[in-house]
Amino acid sequence: MRLFFRLCLFLCLISRPVSAQENPAVLYEINLQKYMMGTTVEIKAVHPDILEAKKGIYFAFKEIERIDKRLGYQGNGSDVARINDFAGKHPVKIGAETFRLLARAKAYAEKYQGDFDPTIGAIAELWGFNLNRPPSLPQDADLQQTLPLVNYRRLILSENDTTAFLTRKNMRLDLGGIAKGYAIDRAVEILRRNKVENFIIKAGGDMFVSGMKSATEKWQIGIRHPRAPGEIFAIMEIKDCAISTSGDYERFFMKDAVRYHHILDPKTGRPSRRCKSVSVLSETSAEATDVLSTTLFIKGIAEIRAAGTFKNYLILDETGNLHLDSTLVHRYKLRTLTKFPIGGN
The missing domain is CATH 1.10.3980.10 (ApbE-like superfamily)
Structure with missing residues (x-):
């Protein structure tokens, strides 16, 4: 895995150089990243004009930076x-x-x-x-x-x-479960406004995939293995949709062989124990998938199935067993790369 893919990231991008044989026009792959919103934000674009792509990416980063200042947990302008x-x-x-x-x-x-x-x-x-x-x-x-x-x-x-x-003293808003998705949606608008159509924006576990990697090739997206740093356990081919992953492996600490992670159940105040990893796709917005991946992680597979309304999910439950919406296989060519259940604390 390339160095810029830090181990704290939920989603792994699988890519290879764009060749002239795949597209008669010369396409350049531009990849820029910046640390903001508490994570590494990365934008990768495929475009025939390097300067035009960099200009669009620059303004997209500026928009994310603006939103971070407005919605951050701390800061004078928030x-x-x-x-x-x-x-x-x-x-x-x-x-x-x-x-x-x-x-x-x-x-x-x-x-x-x-x-x-x-x-x-x-x-x-x-x-x-x-x-x-x-x-x-x-x-x-x-x-x-x-x-x-x-x-x-x-x-x-x-x-x-x-x-x-x-209304109560010492209450605190924390928009960590929605702000990155919203910022990605705004950045998507900025890029498209600047004539950049084929790109990926990734901020932590949240991502939006736009257009194609080449004239004949969709973007391939990998889902990180929750217990094997640097490895992935599933691959999908997607375009023009958002995908978010919530996992118990990005921000956590171990105490007495117990994993304590940052996805806290609002009803108990403790880390939710029903899942190890939840990924959700949506063709509407990264804001929606950002919220929903966290929500489904807390609900767990039993409640998800009982509701019967949730779609496009890929879940590793607390025992490491895989549960998925079959749409991911048929529409997004999902394939898994590991054996289940996935063990480990």
Whole structure:
């Protein structure tokens, strides 16, 4: 695996040089990356004009950077940080863009019965997953005291004056489960506006694949093996869709042979134990897959099947067994590269 694919990334991109035989026009593969939003953001484009592609990528990075400053957990220019600072005190005037995103985040929380909750920040802070310090195991008493601060219904949005208010002191918004997907969607718009049509944007476990790798070849995407760093366990061929993976292997620590990871169940305040890896595809937006991969990871396969409404998923459950929507095989040529179940703590 090339060096820029850090082991913390959820998705692995499989690529090879674009040849003149595949496309009579000369195509160049441009690959740029930047660290932002707490992860490495990478944009790879195939384009006949290097300068035009780099220009589009530059503006896409600038857009992601702007969104990161607006929605980040900390920072002077962050609407989210200001809302958190005045939790339990008074509503905060925010930009229309942030307001709309919070409204959608709250709608997702309602739709998925609180398994996705943008007010998870206080619990994530208790564990240390959203702070600039090593995460650690909190005391049970602290968890129980903090858990009531997670409740999306206590996020009050006023459309009349575009304000947001967390009604209890010490509540915290954390948009880590939606912001990267939204930023990717915005970057997709910027690239296409700048006449870059064939590309991949990847930020942590979230990705959007646009167009083709060549005139005859779709992009091949690999899903990272949750217990074998640097390896993948599945490959798909996709175009013009988003894919997000949530896994227990990116941000975690081990204590007494137990894995404690950053995907926290809003109802228990503890890492969800029902899955090792969840990938979801959508032809609509990376925001949708970002939210849904986290949600399905917390729900687990039993609840997913009972609901009967979820599609385009690839799940490794807590025992390492594979579950998938057959659409991935028929439409996206999914194939697996390893034996199941996948073991290991």
